[in-house]
Amino acid sequence: MRLQIKQNITRYFFIFLLIVTSAHHAIVFAAQPTPKAINSNPATRYAPLLLPWQAAITSSNVTSVLCGAVIIDEYWLITAAHCTKNYIRHVIAGTSTIPRQNSQQLDAKYKFTIAHIINHPNYNKEIFANDIALIRVNSSLFTVAKPIVIASVNEQIAANNIFDNNWVIHQNSTANLIASGWGKSNNDSKINYPNQLQLITLAGVPDQYCNGLQANKSQIICADSNIDGLLKDVCSGDSGGPLIWQNQQHIANSDFGLRVLGIVSNGALCEQRLNNPTQQYQQLHGQYTELAALRIWIEDTIKQYDNLPHFSLATHYNSPNYKYDPFILVDDYPQDQDLNLLLVSTQPQSAGNIPIKVLIILVAIALFRKRINLL
Incomplete structure (x- = not known):
């Protein structure tokens, strides 16, 4: 026995x-880390021109995207100040597809020549403070594209309250932001930059939980993946692109209440995030230049350059007419990928493995x- x-x-x-x-x-x-850095979806999956305010900055080679930009007026765009190198020459707008070198030529109607660049006078390249610049082009952007309204101070306060009430660590949070660009979408430099405009849904991170370079979080917006264990972030080449939020009080308007809250500024290198996918909450969050507090500078700069003493962002193109509401159409998860290979555990080892x-x-x-x- x-x-x-x-x-x-x-x-x-x-x-x-x-x-x-x-x-x-x-x-x-x-x-195991996934090779796709930001786990994005192509904007053309949902509509031919889902984000008509999105633009790209290029050099003399119009098919080489250097940064993103946001259309705010017929001749004006905003971008990140760190994008305004002396070799940028063109803006591409009104299209979600930018063919790469050795491929078909881009239609000339989508190409605009940069006439003037104005960096914020208090831009600090060390901590990316006031990381914003204005770009004026030589012809009307409205032939192919549309502007987006910059959020007001009150709208930014409302958005902050939503971030405070919805952000949860180690759980899924509500997606309340959308970022987009033609930036790097793969860790392999041979694959590099996509032809199709990519977008991701994100969650706003409250200031007290933001891992950022600046001590003063009032100048930036922090955002990160709204899905626990799934990396979603902007990457190299997305700088200057839009961070979009929806004002629910104006959702019935012709612009669906869509507002640009910020522009892509800085954050953790995508390679670092890929190599440490379980450290989602310990790394630098995506950092976006907050625009609401910069509206006065933007208005005053346009007034002075274009000699428009009565120009106002509050009344000029106040409610653009859009065909699509991206917050209804866009997926939280990357499509056509195996989520079992993408999702990881973000729980600390001592707390996650011992009980099992x-x-x-x-x-x-x-x-x-x-x-x-x-x-």
Whole structure:
């Protein structure tokens, strides 16, 4: 009888080891980084021109996107100040597809020549403070594109309240922001930049939870993936592009209450995020230059340059007419990908693994005892 008991104990012990080993391998497998950095979806998946305010900045080679930009007026765009290098020459607008080198030519109607660039006078390149610039082009952007309204101070306050009430660590949060661009979407430099405009849904991160370069969080907006365990972020080449929010009080308007809250400024390198996918909440969040407080500077600059003493962002193109509401159409998850390979555990190891092992041990002991009592 004792021999039989020992045999049964040995048998259950091996089953226990098999369970622990399988659980360990499952965790390791799930933690493998995905090659696609921001887990985005192409905007053309939902509509031919879903984001008509989105633009790109290029050099003399119009198919090489350097940064993003946002259309705010017939001749004016905003972008990040760190994007305004002396070799930028053109703006591409009114299209979601920018063909790369050695491919078909871009239609000339989407190309606009940069006439003037104005950086914010207090731009600080060390901490990306006031990381904003105005770009004026030589012809009307409205032939192919549309502007978007910059959020007011009151709208920014409302958005901050929503971020405070919806952001949850180690759980899924409500998607209340959309970022977009033609920036890097793969860790492999050979694949590099996409032809199609990419977009992601994000969640606003409250100032007190923001991991940022600036001590004064009032100058920036922090945003990160709204899905726990799924990396979603902007990357190199997306700088200057829009961070969009929807004012629910104006959702019935012709512009669906869409507002640009910020523009892409800085954050963790996508390679670093990919190499540490479980550290979603410990790394730098995406940093976006907050626009509401900069509206006066934007207005005054346009007034002075274009000699328009009565120009006002509050009344000029106040409610553009859009065909599509991206907050209704866009997916939270990247489509056509295996989510089992993308989702990882963000729980600390000491908190996530020990309880599982303890449970397995307790179950194994209970089985041993039950078996012995039956003999």
